[in-house]
Amino acid sequence: xxxxxxxxxxxxxxxxxxxxxxxxxxxxxxxxxxxxxxxxxxxxxxxxxxxxxxxxxxxxxxxxxxxxxxxxxxxxxxxxxxxxxxxxxxxxxxxxxxxxxxxxxxxxxxxxxxxxxxxxxxxxxxxxxxxxxxxxxxxxxxxxxxxxxxxxxxxxxxxxxxxxxxxxxxxxxxxxxxxxxxxxxxxxxxxxxxxxxxxxxxxxxxxxxxxxxxxxxxxxxxxxxxxxxxxxxxx
Amino acid sequence: xxxxxxxxxxxxxxxxxxxxxxxxxxxxxxxxxxxxxxxxxxxxxxxxxxxxxxxxxxxxxxxxxxxxxxxxxxxxxxxxxxxxxxxxxxxxxxxxxxxxxxxxxxxxxxxxxxxxxxxxxxxxxxxxxxxxxxxxxxxxxxxxxxxxxxxxxxxxxxxxxxxxxxxxxxxxxxxxxxxxxxxxxxxxxxxxxxxxxxxxxxxxxxxxxxxxxxxxxxxxxxxxxxxxxxxxxx
Numbered sequence: 001x002x003x004x005x006x007x008x009x010x011x012x013x014x015x016x017x018x019x020x021x022x023x024x025x026x027x028x029x030x031x032x033x034x035x036x037x038x039x040x041x042x043x044x045x046x047x048x049x050x051x052x053x054x055x056x057x058x059x060x061x062x063x064x065x066x067x068x069x070x071x072x073x074x075x076x077x078x079x080x081x082x083x084x085x086x087x088x089x090x091x092x093x094x095x096x097x098x099x100x101x102x103x104x105x106x107x108x109x110x111x112x113x114x115x116x117x118x119x120x121x122x123x124x125x126x127x128x129x130x131x132x133x134x135x136x137x138x139x140x141x142x143x144x145x146x147x148x149x150x151x152x153x154x155x156x157x158x159x160x161x162x163x164x165x166x167x168x169x170x171x172x173x174x175x176x177x178x179x180x181x182x183x184x185x186x187x188x189x190x191x192x193x194x195x196x197x198x199x200x201x202x203x204x205x206x207x208x209x210x211x212x213x214x215x216x217x218x219x220x221x222x223x224x225x226x227x228x229x230x231x232x233x234x235x
Numbered sequence: 236x237x238x239x240x241x242x243x244x245x246x247x248x249x250x251x252x253x254x255x256x257x258x259x260x261x262x263x264x265x266x267x268x269x270x271x272x273x274x275x276x277x278x279x280x281x282x283x284x285x286x287x288x289x290x291x292x293x294x295x296x297x298x299x300x301x302x303x304x305x306x307x308x309x310x311x312x313x314x315x316x317x318x319x320x321x322x323x324x325x326x327x328x329x330x331x332x333x334x335x336x337x338x339x340x341x342x343x344x345x346x347x348x349x350x351x352x353x354x355x356x357x358x359x360x361x362x363x364x365x366x367x368x369x370x371x372x373x374x375x376x377x378x379x380x381x382x383x384x385x386x387x388x389x390x391x392x393x394x395x396x397x398x399x400x401x402x403x404x405x406x407x408x409x410x411x412x413x414x415x416x417x418x419x420x421x422x423x424x425x426x427x428x429x430x431x432x433x434x435x436x437x438x439x440x441x442x443x444x445x446x447x448x449x450x451x452x453x454x455x456x457x458x459x460x461x462x463x464x465x466x467x468x469x
Contacts, residue, residue, distance in 0.1 A: 003317075064398075064446035065439040066405035069416070073439060076432035080240070167301075174303035175406075185305065198313035206302045206310060213301035 008200040011191040015204045018184035019212065025101075025176060025183070026169040029108035030116075030162070036109065037116030044121060055117070062114030067107075068175050074107040075179050100180040107179075108169060115165055123158035124150065156227045163220030167213050174209065184208055244433040245440070248422065252441055255418035258332070262404050262414060265336045267397060270343030277348035278355065292348070299345035304338070304403050311338040312410045335407040343400050350396060354389035355381065387460040394453030398446050405442070415441060 040058065043051040062070065082098055085091050127150050135145030177186035184205055192201035280292035299307070312334045316326050358381055366376035408417035419438045423431055 061439070061443060064443040066402035066416075066442055068405050069435055069439045069442060072435040073432065076435060080432065171301075171303035174305045185303070188306075192313075199310065199317050202306055202309045202313060206298075206306045209303055209306060210298060210301040214297075 003203075004197050004200050007195055007197045008204055011188075011195070011197075011201050012204050012208075014191050015184055015187045015201065015208055018182060018187040019208065021181060021183035022170060022173040022176075022212070025104050025108055025173045025181070026166060028105055029112045029169050030166050032105075032109040033112030033116045033165075034120075034162070036113030037118075037120050040113065040117035041120045041124065044117075045124070059114045059117055062111055063118075067111055067172055068178065070111055071103070071107045071175055071178055074110070075103050078103055078106060103179040104173075104176045104181045108172060108176075111172070112165055112169055115168075116162065119158050119161040119165065120154070122161070123154040126157045127153045156224075156230075159220065159224050159227060163217070163224075166220070167216060170212050170216065171209060174205075241430060241433055244430045245437045248430075248434055248437050249441070251422060252415055252418055252437060255413060255415045256441075258412070259401075259404055259414040262332065262335055262339065262407060262412075263397070263401050266339035266343055266400055266404070269336070269340035270347050270400075273340060273344035274347035274351055277344055278351045281348065281352055282355070296345040296349065299342055304342055305406050305409065307342055308335070308338045308406055308410060311341070331411045332407075334410060335404070335412050339400060339403060342403065343396065346396055346399070347393070350389050350392040351385070354385040354392070357388050358384045383460070387457070390453060390457050390460060394449065394456075397449050397453070401445055401449065402442065 040055045042048075043055045079098060131149050131153065132142075132145055135149050136142075140148065173183055174185040176183055177189065188201045188205035191204075192198040195201075277292050277296065280288040281296075283289065312331070315334065315337070319326055362380050362384065363376055366380040367373075371379065404414060405416040407414055408420050411417070413421065415438060419434055423434055426434070
């Protein structure tokens with residue numbers, strides 16, 4: 001038959017069961033990526049000697065190579081790093097202890113960090129420099145000005161891009177099965193192989209991802225409206 | 236597991252990867268070409284007067300943008316033969332590359348149509364009116380006046396799309412296409428678990444170099460098409 005609706009409906013719960021893991025990876029990667037992105041942007045803004053160059057190469061490399069290739073590189077590099085850290089620094093970790101999730105989290109964090117650093121850079125440069133001066137003039141330190149005045153404003157500017165990044169991450173987690181993480185895509189593959197109905201499983205997976213993206217698109221749109229409330233309506 | 240790292244292997248394996256480069260480039264170029272054509276139709280649908288075409292186009296774009304490229308690839312690879320078998324067409328003998336090109340064309344079309352749409356809407360409407368006022372037909376006005384300007388505006392984003400497309404083709408090996416990534420998989424299996432990291436670093440460097448080339452090419456095109464144009468960013 002052309003489309004086995006019964007199989008599609010039967011596999012749907014199994015595929016939906018992968019959503020928490022996909023979301024876990026995405027949320028972790030976006031939060032950790034924001035931290036990394038912010039540090040990278042700071043290095044670029046203040047032109048820290050060695051780190052500035054490294055930051056530029058880091059961003060260019062991540063944006064110029066496919067996510068899948070990055071996942072593979074992390075998959076082979078991380079055990080080596082763990083072993084090296086265990087031997088040279090005497091830490092009690094070895095490559096055998098690494099759970100599959102560690103590879104996925106590392107790869108996706110590094111991936112989103114690079115893109116987010118560009119987002120943060122654009123957002124920070126959109127904030128009027130006068131805001132920093134105003135902060136200094138009332139006696140705030142650099143960090144205090146950042147935290148209380150600049151970052152809240154930059155956050156509103158960055159929000160749409162962060163939302164896009166998050167959606168990209170959700171879709172990106174479909175590659176996590178290559179490092180043996182069980183999420184939506186792996187469940188779809190398992191269901192497909194089980195019943196020899198490939199198209200129906202992937203239609204299910206497509207709908208699941210589509211709904212996830214629509215839900216988070218709406219969520220971010222709501223967030224954007226809420227955080228933008230401080231902006232007075234221009235005449 | 237030992238910590239062995241042989242940088243020389245990266246150089247050694249590079250030529251073997253380059254052998255598969257023509258296929259990767261073929262997929263990218265054909266997907267871009269067909270994607271652009273389909274995007275034109277999509278943009279026409281979204282800007283046109285038919286309400287149902289507009290709704291269909293919007294849903295199509297939303298679906299493509301809301302689902303991972305890998306899922307789309309599997310849908311086309313597994314789904315298309317099944318659907319066509321239902322109406323009596325057997326495409327089991329098609330080369331796998333065809334499925335990859337179909338997927339990336341369909342995928343690219345959605346993103347490209349959004350880029351085209353915003354670029355077209357960014358061209359001053361007065362240009363079109365001026366063209367009409369000197370007696371051009373709507374098609375002539377589009378081809379001689381609107382299109383060149385819209386193209387210049389769209390160029391940076393088109394370049395980004397080309398780069399995204401290139402990176403997306405790395406997924407084609409999952410359906411058995413032996414492009415650069417597919418070749419790397421073959422080498423990986425044959426090498427019995429040795430030098431894996433060096434292999435995929437080489438792959439990454441190759442893609443990085445290709446993206447760099449595309450960026451430079453787009454910059455050259457931008458300069459050629461924007462001759463005499465005075466904008467905010469120059």
